[in-house]
Amino acid sequence: MKLMFRKVSLKETRKIRKGKIMASSKIPYEVLNEIFPKRLNRHQESEKVYSHLKQMILSKKLKEGKRLTYNGIAQQFNVSIGIAHRIISQLKKEGFIISKDKIGLFVVWQK
Numbered sequence: 001m002k003l004m005f006r007k008v009s010l011k012e013t014r015k016i017r018k019g020k021i022m023a024s025s026k027i028p029y030e031v032l033n034e035i036f037p038k039r040l041n042r043h044q045e046s047e048k049v050y051s052h053l054k055q056m057i058l059s060k061k062l063k064e065g066k067r068l069t070y071n072g073i074a075q076q077f078n079v080s081i082g083i084a085h086r087i088i089s090q091l092k093k094e095g096f097i098i099s100k101d102k103i104g105l106f107v108v109w110q111k
Contacts, residue, residue: 045079045083046079046083046086046087049073049077049079049083049084049087050087050090050091052077053073053077053087053091054091054094054096057091057096057097057107062107063107064107064108064109065106065107066106066107067104067105067106068088068097068104068105068106068107069104069105070084070085070088071084073087073088088105092105095108096108
């Protein structure tokens with residue numbers, strides 16, 4: 001595979017350094033994956049954990065009222081606390097988890 005390089009603007013460089021590689025980039029995904037494998041795999045990893053946790057809630061492996069913690073999710077799925085926070089935030093938006101101030105995060109049923 002012959003690689004073609006082009007000048008990258010400062011704005012694009014900052015996006016790449018922060019891991020915000022846009023799909024609209026002119027660089028093919030395969031090339032980006034070779035250059036930044038960990039950054040691209042983090043997104044895929046968080047998607048897998050999100051879908052697995054959601055499936056656990058829907059299949060009732062996580063019972064209603066079960067208390068969740070960011071650290072617990074991070075350790076159980078071997079991801080960073082930041083990824084665990086993102087996953088829980090998404091599940092809260094969808095109504096699978098509720099947050100009670102100064103008490104914690106809890107699983108709720110979808111009715």
